[in-house]
Amino acid sequence: MCDTCGCHLHEHHHHNTKVVEVNQSLLAANVRQARSNRQHIEKMGAVAINLISSPGSGKTTLLERTIEALVDTVRIGVIEGDIETERDAERIRAKGVPAVQLTTGGACHLDASLVHGGLHVLEHFAKGTGYDLIFIENVGNLVCPATFDLGEHSRVVLLSVPEGSDKPAKYPATFKGADLVLLTKVDLLPYFDFSMDEVRKEAGLLKPDLELVALSATSGEGFDSWLAFLNKQLNR
Amino acid sequence: MCDTCGCHLHEHHHHNTKVVEVNQSLLAANVRQARSNRQHIEKMGAVAINLISSPGSGKTTLLERTIEALVDTVRIGVIEGDIETERDAERIRAKGVPAVQLTTGGACHLDASLVHGGLHVLEHFAKGTGYDLIFIENVGNLVCPATFDLGEHSRVVLLSVPEGSDKPAKYPATFKGADLVLLTKVDLLPYFDFSMDEVRKEAGLLKPDLELVALSATSGEGFDSWLAFLNKQLNR
Numbered sequence: 001m002c003d004t005c006g007c008h009l010h011e012h013h014h015h016n017t018k019v020v021e022v023n024q025s026l027l028a029a030n031v032r033q034a035r036s037n038r039q040h041i042e043k044m045g046a047v048a049i050n051l052i053s054s055p056g057s058g059k060t061t062l063l064e065r066t067i068e069a070l071v072d073t074v075r076i077g078v079i080e081g082d083i084e085t086e087r088d089a090e091r092i093r094a095k096g097v098p099a100v101q102l103t104t105g106g107a108c109h110l111d112a113s114l115v116h117g118g119l120h121v122l123e124h125f126a127k128g129t130g131y132d133l134i135f136i137e138n139v140g141n142l143v144c145p146a147t148f149d150l151g152e153h154s155r156v157v158l159l160s161v162p163e164g165s166d167k168p169a170k171y172p173a174t175f176k177g178a179d180l181v182l183l184t185k186v187d188l189l190p191y192f193d194f195s196m197d198e199v200r201k202e203a204g205l206l207k208p209d210l211e212l213v214a215l216s217a218t219s220g221e222g223f224d225s226w227l228a229f230l231n232k233q234l235n236r
Numbered sequence: 237m238c239d240t241c242g243c244h245l246h247e248h249h250h251h252n253t254k255v256v257e258v259n260q261s262l263l264a265a266n267v268r269q270a271r272s273n274r275q276h277i278e279k280m281g282a283v284a285i286n287l288i289s290s291p292g293s294g295k296t297t298l299l300e301r302t303i304e305a306l307v308d309t310v311r312i313g314v315i316e317g318d319i320e321t322e323r324d325a326e327r328i329r330a331k332g333v334p335a336v337q338l339t340t341g342g343a344c345h346l347d348a349s350l351v352h353g354g355l356h357v358l359e360h361f362a363k364g365t366g367y368d369l370i371f372i373e374n375v376g377n378l379v380c381p382a383t384f385d386l387g388e389h390s391r392v393v394l395l396s397v398p399e400g401s402d403k404p405a406k407y408p409a410t411f412k413g414a415d416l417v418l419l420t421k422v423d424l425l426p427y428f429d430f431s432m433d434e435v436r437k438e439a440g441l442l443k444p445d446l447e448l449v450a451l452s453a454t455s456g457e458g459f460d461s462w463l464a465f466l467n468k469q470l471n472r
Contacts, residue, residue, distance in 0.1 A: 167292065171291065
């Protein structure tokens with residue numbers, strides 16, 4: 001293990017025992033805080049979903065469409081992670097749902113401690129009505145967020161068609177840690193050399209029972225399957 | 237500063253002095269190794285370019301097209317960074333150019349020490365003929381690679397149209413550190429809500445003289461400007 005990112009370091013890296021020790025203690029602290037977050041969320045009567053992807057894979061757009069579909073029946077709250085800007089939280093609030101923006105100021109992932117603060121702010125926003133479903137949108141990064149449990153109940157990884165179908169093999173830890181993979185922007189399949197078979201095969205090698213849903217926020221394709229997944233989480 | 241990633245940590249992060257000290261010493265070691273790499277590359281008679289972007293923005297495709305254009309007149313070598321797989325180096329070798337694959341085994345960025353090893357392997361591949369131009373393709377990550385000087389002479393950041401025009405504002409350190417920004421996949425502009433004006437404006441706020449080139453590997457648009465940039469680097 002390396003740094004706060006928790007990356008498994010290659011042998012070529014110059015690292016000393018001190019770094020390894022410090023980082024193990026940081027990761028252990030994150031695991032403890034994540035466990036506490038999960039209890040916190042359950043006491044709120046909610047389930048939480050951690051959304052992980054590259055920048056621009058469509059996490060915020062997915063949330064906008066999901067809120068439109070569920071806002072009348074499910075009490076949703078959103079924690080947004082970004083290095084800078086309040087933009088994503090503003091997009092979510094425009095849909096009538098409470099959203100907390102966590103800006104990391106440079107850090108490449110959310111951690112359980114930041115999310116803990118976010119949960120308290122979200123509770124404040126709820127004004128007593130509470131939440132059923134809390135989405136945590138991680139910093140756009142297909143590597144570092146994979147190592148940090150935030151206290152979520154399930155983890156959803158998005159892979160958009162323009163990124164290419166070789167990504168599960170190249171970012172194995174992230175896909176292996178997913179409970180669901182959403183293949184987004186599938187309306188663009190005609191314009192890209194993207195192989196669904198390659199994704200299915202390589203994701204299957206990493207985690208045989210990994211569920212994949214092909215999705216388009218433009219055409220609406222796959223949204224029934226995505227909402228069914230969410231419904232299963234709500235009734236767990 | 238945080239970890240090996242060097243991210244500027246938000247105040248909410250639980251970090252102790254020990255972490256900060258360790259990471260400062262790691263980053264200082266990287267700066268020294270990068271300086272040594274730069275001298276090494278100059279002794280080889282070459283210039284080096286560090287390519288940074290999100291996963292799937294088109295770094296390897298850019299290299300394939302660039303090699304096709306220059307292979308007869310410029311001696312090119314490539315160092316490929318990935319967490320796993322030898323695929324990108326294989327794609328480059330298929331174009332008749334020496335390529336070293338560095339797999340980080342989990343780490344989210346290349347560092348100067350890894351690249352130093354790569355330079356030695358690249359020299360071995362050259363069999364005495366040498367290089368004019370060395371491309372270093374970083375791990376697909378728009379955050380962490382920004383903090384690590386690899387010993388390059390210039391840094392090129394790719395942003396693809398499907399990722400969205402809000403990315404400079406959201407990932408300021410990466411764009412601020414760029415010598416050139418390549419806006420890739422611009423043939424897809426008709427299918428996306430992507431604003432060139434937004435990118436120009438926000439990139440300009442970060443770095444007033446930042447050069448932007450709109451590029452399409454499909455249509456060939458912008459390649460003359462990109463090759464002119466490379467030519468300027470070769471004659472520096």
